[in-house]
Amino acid sequence: MKFCTHCGKEIMDEAVICPNCGCPTASGKSNNLINNPDDEVNIGLCVLSALIPLFGLIYWGVKHKETPKKAKACGITALVAWGVSFLFSFVLMGDIIRYIF
Numbered sequence: 001m002k003f004c005t006h007c008g009k010e011i012m013d014e015a016v017i018c019p020n021c022g023c024p025t026a027s028g029k030s031n032n033l034i035n036n037p038d039d040e041v042n043i044g045l046c047v048l049s050a051l052i053p054l055f056g057l058i059y060w061g062v063k064h065k066e067t068p069k070k071a072k073a074c075g076i077t078a079l080v081a082w083g084v085s086f087l088f089s090f091v092l093m094g095d096i097i098r099y100i101f
């Protein structure tokens with residue numbers, strides 16, 4: 001058992017909100033504010049995502065809950081790289097078609 005930091009009433013250990021006053025308990029607060037020290041934008045992973053967009057998208061899919069910042073940076077880089085390469089291939093395709101006909 002622990003005690004509410006707001007009203008002092010005894011509450012369940014796993015309680016996130018005090019049933020007496022409705023204030024978030026200490027453990028509830030700390031659970032919401034957990035910051036993963038590993039969650040920093042990683043330049044190496046971003047470069048890899050730019051070179052292999054599929055890798056960036058998969059990385060985001062797998063890691064976005066664990067390290068949201070890092071995964072988001074990879075995912076965005078992958079999408080931008082994919083968009084740019086798609087645009088380039090489109091332009092190139094237009095040139096080739098014009099060349100053939």
Ligand SMILES: [Zn+2]
Pocket residue numbers: 004005006007008009018019020021022023
């Ligand atoms: Zn309370």
